[in-house]
Amino acid sequence: MSISTPPEIPGPATGLRWRAITAEDVDAWLELVRRIAAVDKPGYVQQRADLEHVLAASSDNPARDTLLGLDRSGVARAYGYLVRTEGSDKIHGAGGVDPQWRRRGIGTALLRWQQQRARERLLETGHEKGLLRFMAEEDNASHVALFHAANASVVRYFTEMTRPLDTDIPDTKLPDGLEYVTFNEDISEALRVAHNEVFRDHWGSEERDPERWQHNVEHPHFRADWTFVVMDTAAGEIAGYNIASFDPEGEKLNGYTEGYTELLGVRRSYRGLGLAPAMLGEAMRRYKAAGMERAGLGVDTENPSGALGLYESLGYTPTFREVFFDLHVLP
Structure with missing residues (x-):
């Protein structure tokens, strides 16, 4: 079995200072999520309860499984995290970058950290095989391109549907x-x-x-x-x-x-x-x-x-x- 090595946290080249997300960061994190949503217009925007659950889930360790990128003024500009169901060989990744801070390699740096941390987690729990799974909306071109550039494989499509109730x-x-x-x-x-x-x-x-x-x-x-x-x-x-x-x-x-x-x-x-x-x-x-x-x-x-x-x-x-x-x- 391969030996686990600590994942490399994104460095100063991103222009951000990185650390784990804490409960005191939820307000700033939520504001960042909403700034991202205002531009990307996703079908669903994470709520405070979702972010709090990421930090509270007993199967994860936010001190090691979350990252927040702060600019020189202390404003949250990027985040990433991993979640895993106990015993599973699949780890789910999520994250985002402030629209004003895109095209600087931040998303790529976060994804690289998530890959390394996912590998570390799986090795720590005795898995010899395992994967990191992400979801992107098909019409979010930059998000999709990020995963293609990392040689990720498309494994499934889910279709959102709606029906009027006046019929x-x-x-x-x-x-x-x-x-x-x-x-x-x-x-x-x-x-x-x-x-x-x-x-x-x-x-x-x-x-x-x-x-x-x-x-x-x-x-x-x-x-x-x-x-x-x-x-x-x-x-x-x-x-x-x-x-x-x-x-x-x-x-x-x-x-x-x-x-x-x-x-x-x-x-x-x-x-x-x-x-x-x-x-x-x-x-x-x-x-x-x-x-x-x-x-x-x-x-x-x-x-x-x-x-x-x-x-x-x-x-x-x-x-x-x-x-x-x-x-x-x-x-």
């Missing part, structure tokens, strides 16, 4: 013995377990442990009133579920309000009963009743279950695509 909403009924139950704390753990079971064979999916799950259901964008399960009343078990969110900044970014299906799943023994279209119809009704103009979701473009075709048949149309890149850091 007919499908009114598919549930089979007898099944009923909708709105999210509540009493079913939260059963829903987590059901989700992990449903997504066990989905590309790129990793198990959501109680800590990560709690972050999801306590996130400010999570909508408990739009989140529901299909309950098998006789068996007392979850057959399927729709987990929903609302981004209040979405109207500014996209020009419309949207109820968003974060996760949709049907357990194997309940497939073939039409639960997915029924749940999407129910979600649409809840979104519309709350004043939303559209319903949105994202789909793995290559999902073998035919999910993309189902969503298209229900009136969802593509808005943009996300590209996933892999960099093999071991061997």
